[in-house]
Amino acid sequence: MSNSAVDWELAERVAIKIATRGEVVDEYALAKMSDDFSHMTPRAEKLVGEETGLWSLQGEARSRLVSRPDWIRANIASFQRLLRPVVDKLDDVSDGPMGDAARRFSGAQVGGVLGWMSTRVLGQYDLLLTEDENPEDQDMVYYVGPNVLALERRNGFNGEQFRLWLALHETTHRAQFTGVPWLRDYFVSLVNDTLDNVDPDAGRFMDAAKELVAAKRNGTDPMANGGLPALIAGPEQKVVLDKIAGMMSLLEGHGDVTMDRAGLGIVTDAEYFAETLRTRRESAKGLTRMVQKLVGLEAKLNQYAAGEAFIAHIEEHGGGKRTIDHAWADANSLPTIAEIRDPELWLERVASQAA
Secondary structure, eight states: OOSSSSOHHHHHHHHHHHHHTTOOOOHHHHHHHHHHHHHHHHHHHHHHHHHHOOOOSSOSOEEEEEOHHHHHHHHHHHHHHHTHHHHHHHHTTOOHHHHHHHHHHHHHHHHHHHHHHHTTOOEEEOSSOOOOSOGGGSSEEEEEHHHHHHHHHHHTOOHHHHHHHHHHHHHHHHHHHHHSTTHHHHHHHHHHHHHHTOOOOHHHHHHHHHHHHHHHHHTOOTTTTTHHHHHSOOHHHHHHHHHHHHHHHHHHHHHHHHHHHHTTTTOTTHHHHHHHHHHHHHTOOHHHHHHHHHHTHHHHHHHHHHHHHHHHHHHHHHTSGGGGGGGGSOGGGSOOHHHHHSHHHHHHHHHHHHO
């Protein structure tokens, strides 16, 4: 019998089955893409540094082109480490035959979500996969080759421009987390605080179900701010989740703004790329839309727009492009989610701190 609250082997099998269904792999095209990203990623990082003033303290960025199954395995390894505190708590309440069934059910659920996500994700900065014993597998910028290639072909993208455009976004995130010395450890501490406060009490799910029913009656969307995880969070978790939401809105908005500015005059098709991806995100229907809501992806997409609006406001009313540099001073200087929604609050707080 498994000693984990999640059947990870089943999760991997389910995810890979979903990910590879109908997948067409063009080895020649992927080999060319891997070569492109190997030199475009450090080039993008240099452009990002010149635009933002953020330079990685970990050396030059490295890229890795992965298949969907590779991406799934990497994220399962990350989840196993990251979710260890939650799994330990669930183990205490999941013994016996019913517990074994619950483990398989959880594994199938995790596998289903990861399998679906593996067909959508284009790039990912490897922030949390840092416990691996092999240093060559750490601090990587991943690109999911089949997804990038399919999107390029479906929309007639200029491959060289689109790949540089993607690299600009991912290396901006790397610059944020490795160029601001305290940011990565702070982010990991928030994630750990959230997981440490997980309550496996089934009553939490009953409360969430009641909230969903009430929301349907009054026409609100209780999952708009973070999907199911935010809905079932307890009071302590919600405080931490609000901090994470504020920080991630800033980072995602900063990533999009930097990507556009760093590629100005170089990535001439950037507006077409952005519009295509925006349409792709917003056109989701049926099961895809439901999954986006449940896993919090829809809330993440909202963070892009909220973060961009925040940056536009503070630049216009706070002294220009370098205003954002105040946010990198320390954890207390990051905007809260309330300040993301009302940037004047952050500008007033920063001004009072400076005074």
